[in-house]
Amino acid sequence: MKTDRTFELKQALLNKYHSAIDSAADTPGKSGFVDLTANQSSSDKLNKAMYDNSQSVEIYRNFLNWLFGTFNVEEMDFRRDCFERLGNITGKKILITSCGLGEDIKVAAMLVGKDGFVHAQDLSRHFISLAADKYSAENIVLTVSNALDLPYKDGYFDAVFHFGGINLFGDIGLAISEMNRVCKVGGTILFGDESVAEHLRADDYGKMFMENNALWQEKVPLEHLPLCASDISLSYVLGNCFYLIKFTKSDQLPYADIDIEHVGYRGGSVRKRYFGKIEGIAPDLKNSLYELAKKEGKSVSRIIEELIKTRL
Ligand SMILES: C[S@@+](CC[C@H](N)C(=O)[O-])C[C@H]1O[C@@H](n2cnc3c(N)ncnc32)[C@H](O)[C@@H]1O
Known part of the structure; x- marks a missing residue:
């Protein structure tokens, strides 16, 4: 002992x-x-x-x-x-x-x-x-x-x-x-x-x-x-x-890379979809936005980011 x-x-x-x-x-x-x-x-x-x-x-x-x-x-x-x-x-x-x-x-x-x-x-x-x-x-x-x-x-x-x-x-x-x-x-x-x-x-x-x-x-x-x-x-x-x-017992949250972009129509990442939510817009503008994304073969998230960047 x-x-x-x-x-x-x-x-x-x-x-x-x-x-x-x-x-x-x-x-x-x-x-x-x-x-x-x-x-x-x-x-x-x-x-x-x-x-x-x-x-x-x-x-x-x-x-x-x-x-x-x-x-x-x-x-x-x-x-x-x-x-x-x-x-x-x-x-x-x-x-x-x-x-x-x-x-x-x-x-x-x-x-x-x-x-x-x-x-x-x-x-x-x-x-x-x-x-x-x-x-x-x-x-x-x-x-x-x-x-x-x-x-x-x-x-x-x-x-x-x-x-x-x-x-x-x-x-x-x-x-x-x-x-x-x-x-x-x-x-x-x-x-x-x-x-x-x-x-x-x-x-x-x-x-x-x-x-x-x-x-x-x-x-x-x-x-x-x-x-x-x-x-x-x-x-x-x-x-x-x-x-x-x-x-x-651990001293860290589970590991996750929250910045990997989703491939596809909606786009965005875990971080963007949670922390980057924005206010509502007119429904017809929303429909046009989705049409534009489809036409350009980009995600909706990417189009929104591009549009916002032109004004900031
Ligand atoms: C159902 S007995 C279980 C005893 C034992 N673990 C077993 O497997 O036989 C519940 C025990 O919890 C104890 N107990 C109740 N409140 C407690 C507290 N706040 N802190 C420590 N022990 C407590 C009681 O004194 C009792 O011995």
């Missing part, structure tokens, strides 16, 4: 949180985790009420057993399959947001190996405390913190993983942008939650699940992906009732 948990956590955290791990009562070495919760919205309070008490564990485990039983999937096989979608993560630094009772920590720790690090966080102190008892190793670092205000540095992790909580976050876009922020450029973000696939929604199969729990009616939050996300993939798991979105 290259380093210890306290050192690793300090490396990963934003400076403003360093004093929290300097306090003797709350070092990862002692309790197994650090509590860094600060800001909480009303939806965070709702989530805490649901997941941060002694009954939460039994209720949540019952739900997981029902879920994996319903779709006839071995839970740990499923969790491993999700992580393997990140590619080879041996030796990598991984963040799991909203890790719940921590089952994914076990899988991730196995896959990163002894030279990697698994950081995991959840809003529920109760869940994190249980996870810290179960999954304790020098390369597993836990925090009680908010997925909507992650305490970690920009670009620190090789991959960020989330499953099963995002539908109930007050601000899904913010949760995705936080996962993107803490991931390095070229790193991978993978997240998923309930959403019955569109093609099943009109059938009794889909309707049963959407009736069973309104969360299954949620839409896949593709509109919240960062502008620069690349290699985006969407897949469905667990009876096509959960989506998984995977993308690579």
